[in-house]
Amino acid sequence: MLIAIVLITIVVILIFVGVGIYNGLVGARNQTKNAWAQIDVQLKRRHDLIPNLVETVKGYMEHERGTLEAVTQARNLAQSLANAPVADRAKAEGELGVALSRLLAVAENYPTLKANENFLALQEELASTENKIGFSRQFYNDCVLKYNNMTQMFPSNIIASMGGFHAGEFFEVKVEAEREAPKVSFAKPGNK
Numbered sequence: 001m002l003i004a005i006v007l008i009t010i011v012v013i014l015i016f017v018g019v020g021i022y023n024g025l026v027g028a029r030n031q032t033k034n035a036w037a038q039i040d041v042q043l044k045r046r047h048d049l050i051p052n053l054v055e056t057v058k059g060y061m062e063h064e065r066g067t068l069e070a071v072t073q074a075r076n077l078a079q080s081l082a083n084a085p086v087a088d089r090a091k092a093e094g095e096l097g098v099a100l101s102r103l104l105a106v107a108e109n110y111p112t113l114k115a116n117e118n119f120l121a122l123q124e125e126l127a128s129t130e131n132k133i134g135f136s137r138q139f140y141n142d143c144v145l146k147y148n149n150m151t152q153m154f155p156s157n158i159i160a161s162m163g164g165f166h167a168g169e170f171f172e173v174k175v176e177a178e179r180e181a182p183k184v185s186f187a188k189p190g191n192k
């Protein structure tokens with residue numbers, strides 16, 4: 001009788017531990033999804049700011065049309081990948097970041113544009129949004145790290161494999177140009 005009680009107690013404890021691990025995995029997966037949603041909010045804000053920035057700059061930089069078109073194309077590509085895997089979205093957003101940094105670097109050559117209130121306000125909003133995107137990426141990657149650790153470490157990896165939990169994907173910079181600091185030149189147009 002005592003052996004039966006001990007075995008039942010061990011089984012009940014194992015069930016509670018298994019349920020706890022499973023619930024922890026669900027919580028970590030949901031936190032990862034929420035962190036991605038926060039990145040998505042900031043990316044949407046970035047995408048909404050870009051047309052206003054391009055329109056403001058367009059009048060000042062007629063001969064820089066290629067730069068403006070590159071920003072618009074990168075934005076359109078990033079928006080079209082709204083439901084794509086994290087790696088594809090990260091790559092497209094990286095390319096958009098590179099195009100935006102080129103646009104802002106070229107804008108340095110236009111003193112009247114740099115003094116324009118709309119441009120300054122949009123530039124400040126974009127910089128603030130870029131900072132929020134950076135923090136959101138970091139939080140997302142922290143959540144993915146925690147979740148991946150749970151799916152790969154013993155004993156939670158056993159529950160993870162039985163429950164169909166799969167490792168999450170990090171939001172990584174894959175565009176080499178995004179790793180480089182933008183080059184800003186204060187030379188006037190025509191002076192090299």
